[in-house]
Amino acid sequence: LGSNNVDLYHGSNKKLETQTSGIKTTGYNLQTAIPSFKAYGPDQFTEFATADTTYHPLVLVNTAYNTGSHYSTTTGKFTAPVAGLYFFHVRFYCQALSETTDNNQWFSIELKKNGSTTWGSGGEYFDQAGAGNNGDNAQTLQLTAVEPLAVNDEVTLSCFNYFTTRWKWHGRYTTFHGYLIG
Numbered sequence: 001l002g003s004n005n006v007d008l009y010h011g012s013n014k015k016l017e018t019q020t021s022g023i024k025t026t027g028y029n030l031q032t033a034i035p036s037f038k039a040y041g042p043d044q045f046t047e048f049a050t051a052d053t054t055y056h057p058l059v060l061v062n063t064a065y066n067t068g069s070h071y072s073t074t075t076g077k078f079t080a081p082v083a084g085l086y087f088f089h090v091r092f093y094c095q096a097l098s099e100t101t102d103n104n105q106w107f108s109i110e111l112k113k114n115g116s117t118t119w120g121s122g123g124e125y126f127d128q129a130g131a132g133n134n135g136d137n138a139q140t141l142q143l144t145a146v147e148p149l150a151v152n153d154e155v156t157l158s159c160f161n162y163f164t165t166r167w168k169w170h171g172r173y174t175t176f177h178g179y180l181i182g
Contacts, residue, residue, distance in 0.1 A: 035081050036179035037071035038064040041171020047097065048159075048167050055110060055158040058169075060176055071178075077156050078178055080149040085181045090143040090157055093173035097166045107167050109141050109159045113149070140173070146181070 008016040017024050039060035048056070059076035071078045080086065092109045149155070157176050161167040 033067055034180050035068045035070050035086075036177070037066045037078060038175060038177035039066075039071055039073065039076075040064065040175045041169070043172040045095070045168045045170050048161055048169075055108075055112075055160050058109075058157045058159050058174075058176075060157070060171070060174065062171075075156075077154045080151060080153045080155075080180075082180065083150050084148070086147055086149050086155075086178055087181050088143075088145045088147070088155060088176070088178040090141070091173070091175050092141040092143075092159070092169065093139070094141070094167050094169040095138045097168060107139060107141070107159070107161045109143055109157065111143060111145055112156045112158055113147060114154055115156075 006018045007014055013026070015026050040062050041058075041060045042062070057076050059073070061073045063071060063073060068081055070081050078088075088111060090109055090111065094107055096107075147155070155178065159169075
């Protein structure tokens with residue numbers, strides 16, 4: 001083959017050709033079993049035991065889909081099966097257990113890569129009790145990240161509530177999903 005191009009046809013229509021920069025396709029390029037998942041919690045509110053500044057891993061015990069089973073409903077970890085660029089999104093619904101106008105009462109969600117909070121895309125979102133976007137004490141927090149992962153890198157969702165206000169979260173309205181972009 002050497003430096004010659006290779007072309008593949010379906011009937012008389014060229015569908016794939018090799019080039020020095022890679023491959024060019026015409027039409028749909030479908031792949032099976034692309035690593036992807038969508039996890040969610042139980043259809044109920046769950047209270048956080050304490051108000052503190054310690055991040056707690058959040059394990060979502062249900063999946064709408066989990067192609068390749070790379071998200072664990074036991075540990076809450078997504079483990080990258082291949083190196084590549086991954087997309088992640090979290091939608092998290094929570095409520096403060098009491099009304100407050102104290103500006104120091106916050107709730108935070110965070111994506112962690114291999115246990116670290118210092119990754120390229122950021123991965124942290126804060127919101128404040130008493131300034132809710134779903135009423136005075138209710139919050140819908142959303143977080144999106146695109147991150148390169150190596151084989152066996154792990155991504156987890158963690159959260160904590162600051163200071164004295166306790167919070168609860170609702171599993172039906174909380175989702176964590178991700179997939180391999182390329």
